[in-house]
Amino acid sequence: MTEATFLRDTREGYDKIAGDYAERFPTMLVDGPLGTAMLTAFAELIKGAGGGPVVEVGSGAGRVTGFLHSLGVRLSGIDLSPAMLALARRNHPELRFDEGSMTALDLPDGSLTGLLAWYSVIHVPPESHPEVFAEFHRVLAPGGHLLVAFQVGDAPLRFTEAFGHTVSLDFHRLSPDRVTEGLEKAGFRMDARLVREPSGDEKVPQAYLLAHRPADG
Numbered sequence: 001m002t003e004a005t006f007l008r009d010t011r012e013g014y015d016k017i018a019g020d021y022a023e024r025f026p027t028m029l030v031d032g033p034l035g036t037a038m039l040t041a042f043a044e045l046i047k048g049a050g051g052g053p054v055v056e057v058g059s060g061a062g063r064v065t066g067f068l069h070s071l072g073v074r075l076s077g078i079d080l081s082p083a084m085l086a087l088a089r090r091n092h093p094e095l096r097f098d099e100g101s102m103t104a105l106d107l108p109d110g111s112l113t114g115l116l117a118w119y120s121v122i123h124v125p126p127e128s129h130p131e132v133f134a135e136f137h138r139v140l141a142p143g144g145h146l147l148v149a150f151q152v153g154d155a156p157l158r159f160t161e162a163f164g165h166t167v168s169l170d171f172h173r174l175s176p177d178r179v180t181e182g183l184e185k186a187g188f189r190m191d192a193r194l195v196r197e198p199s200g201d202e203k204v205p206q207a208y209l210l211a212h213r214p215a216d217g
C-alpha cells in the first residue's frame, strides 16, 4: 500500500530536524505546570489501573515518555521518525521505542491500559482523525485512558524551513470541540478538558483532553 504523503513528509521533516529539536526541548522539560498536572493526573489514573502498559504515540526524543516513567508508569514509545527514535533510545536506554505510525498501530486489540498522544495528532490532517481515533479505541482495553495534547486553532501552520533545513511539516492547530466530537464518535467518553492560555513564545492556547474507553464499549 502506498504511504500517505503526510506521513512521508512528517517522517522526513523530523529526521532532518531531530538533533536541533532535542536541543530546543530538553529531555525532562515538560510543558509548564498545567501540562505537567495533566500528565501527572494521567499517571495517577494509570497507576490506579495497575501501572500499564501504556504507549506514547509520537514519542519523539522521549522526554514525556521519560517523565511518565519517572512517575512509575510502565510504558513504551512509538514514532514515525528513525532519527527521533535514535535520540529517544539514547536518552532513555531503559525504555523501549518502536518505529510505527498511529494511523495503523502494530498492537493487539484491547492491549493497553493507557495511550498518550502528546503534540503528535497535530501532524495528522483532521480528515484522517477518525481512523486514528478508531485505532486508539481499538488498542485500548475497556476502561483504558487516553490523553491528547495539541495547539488550539483553526488554521494549520505549515513549515517549509525549520532549524535551517528544508522541510514540509504541517502542524494542525485543532478545535477542542471538534476533537472531543471525534473522540466521542470513536466511542470514547470524556473525563476532563483543560485549555490554557499561551505562555512564553507560544502563539495560541494549548489543549489537553482526557478520555477513556468505556468498560462496555
Ligand SMILES: C[S@@+](CC[C@H](N)C(=O)[O-])C[C@H]1O[C@@H](n2cnc3c(N)ncnc32)[C@H](O)[C@@H]1O
Pocket: 007, 010, 011, 014, 025, 057, 058, 059, 060, 061, 062, 063, 064, 078, 079, 080, 081, 084, 100, 101, 102, 103, 118, 119, 120, 123, 124
Ligand atoms: C511535536 S513532536 C512531540 C514529541 C513528544 N511527544 C514530545 O512532546 O516531546 C511530534 C512527534 O510525533 C511524531 N509523529 C508524527 N506523526 C506520527 C504518526 N503518524 N505516528 C507516529 N508518530 C508520529 C513525529 O515524528 C514527532 O517525533
